[in-house]
Amino acid sequence: MIDLTLENAASNPPPASTLPEPQPPVPAVSPADIIPPVAKIEVPVRDVWVLLDDWCQSNGFSPPRLMTTGPQPVYSFASSTGVMSVKIGSQVALWNGMEYRLGFPPLIFAGRPYLHSLDLRKNFSALTGTFLAPDTNRVIVLDPGHGGSDSGTSNVYTGHFEKEYTLDLARRLQALLLARGWTALLTRSNDSTVHLADRVAFAEQHHASLFVSLHFNSAFPDRQQSGLETYCLTPSGMPSSLTRGFSDNPSLVYPNNRYDDWNLQLAVTLHRALLNVNGHDDRGVRRARFLTVLQGENRPAVLIEGGYLSNPREARQIADPDYRERMAEALAEALTGSEALRRTSIASQVPPMAPMTNADGKMN
Numbered sequence: 001m002i003d004l005t006l007e008n009a010a011s012n013p014p015p016a017s018t019l020p021e022p023q024p025p026v027p028a029v030s031p032a033d034i035i036p037p038v039a040k041i042e043v044p045v046r047d048v049w050v051l052l053d054d055w056c057q058s059n060g061f062s063p064p065r066l067m068t069t070g071p072q073p074v075y076s077f078a079s080s081t082g083v084m085s086v087k088i089g090s091q092v093a094l095w096n097g098m099e100y101r102l103g104f105p106p107l108i109f110a111g112r113p114y115l116h117s118l119d120l121r122k123n124f125s126a127l128t129g130t131f132l133a134p135d136t137n138r139v140i141v142l143d144p145g146h147g148g149s150d151s152g153t154s155n156v157y158t159g160h161f162e163k164e165y166t167l168d169l170a171r172r173l174q175a176l177l178l179a180r181g182w183t184a185l186l187t188r189s190n191d192s193t194v195h196l197a198d199r200v201a202f203a204e205q206h207h208a209s210l211f212v213s214l215h216f217n218s219a220f221p222d223r224q225q226s227g228l229e230t231y232c233l234t235p236s237g238m239p240s241s242l243t244r245g246f247s248d249n250p251s252l253v254y255p256n257n258r259y260d261d262w263n264l265q266l267a268v269t270l271h272r273a274l275l276n277v278n279g280h281d282d283r284g285v286r287r288a289r290f291l292t293v294l295q296g297e298n299r300p301a302v303l304i305e306g307g308y309l310s311n312p313r314e315a316r317q318i319a320d321p322d323y324r325e326r327m328a329e330a331l332a333e334a335l336t337g338s339e340a341l342r343r344t345s346i347a348s349q350v351p352p353m354a355p356m357t358n359a360d361g362k363m364n
């Protein structure tokens with residue numbers, strides 16, 4: 001096994017024409033698993049907060065409608081591609097009924113909603129685009145989380161380990177993608193220990209066009225928490241949804257940040273497909289900066305937490321091979337489906353608009 005050091009990882013930086021020179025990395029837990037950030041940026045200080053009405057008008061969205069009043073009013077606005085809902089003071093937003101996380105909670109100024117310009121660029125504008133599977137070079141690297149001495153979490157129902165379920169799901173998805181004419185490669189095909197940076201290097205060696213890391217979650221000893229989470233790398237300038245105690249420096253730029261829009265579109269596409277399997281137990285598309293398997297990827301990359309092995313109901317589902325096969329089928333269909341199919345599917349899932357409320361908060 002190749003033990004990637006900082007030097008090795010830095011020996012394959014993105015073209016100098018697109019990003020500035022590499023900077024020293026921030027400290028992290030395991031030197032073997034560090035992908036150094038490549039640059040620092042200046043977060044724009046002007047035009048940081050944008051009147052939502054103005055953005056809607058110039059981006060083909062209907063004017064924001066007040067859906068609920070109270071201390072955290074909710075605004076919705078729609079275009080031909082879908083309905084967006086934001087809550088004042090909250091990072092949780094909805095896109096066609098699916099949850100995702102903003103970088104900055106929207107705020108009210110002079111009675112009108114304002115959104116951060118980075119959210120408008122990196123979330124709203126990206127979401128209005130549709131993820132398109134590559135026309136050529138359909139090489140996807142599937143990354144079964146953990147393995148070998150790293151078992152991951154364990155199933156409270158069966159006692160089996162996360163590493164077993166991630167490998168099984170990856171194999172099922174691989175078979176379905178191969179049958180559809182894709183090249184689907186696994187970062188590990190048995191119970192072996194694979195460094196995180198080696199998983200990134202594997203995708204690079206095989207010129208992958210997509211990277212999907214598969215995991216299952218745990219909140220043990222909490223047995224209540226359940227649901228699907230999908231992660232992609234936090235855009236520069238934005239705070240992350242999840243830090244797990246790691247430093248989260250918004251000024252850092254990683255190689256994978258060149259794919260910010262595609263990352264989010266891929267995450268949304270796969271997340272929505274899996275919600276149809278798990279009964280729409282939605283914990284949202286989230287942002288993290290510390291995930292090594294995403295940082296250095298020179299391609300769209302996401303990490304899926306496909307349910308909580310600490311929740312008895314989900315643990316039982318995930319232990320069922322038929323359920324894992326349905327997960328794999330949903331992912332394969334989402335990856336290979338045509339844009340037209342995806343648009344139809346998304347349109348059919350758009351929830352009806354919530355009833356408007358009067359200024360006094362009563363429903364119409």
Ligand SMILES: [Zn+2]
Nearest residue numbers: 145152215216
């Ligand atoms: Zn995991």
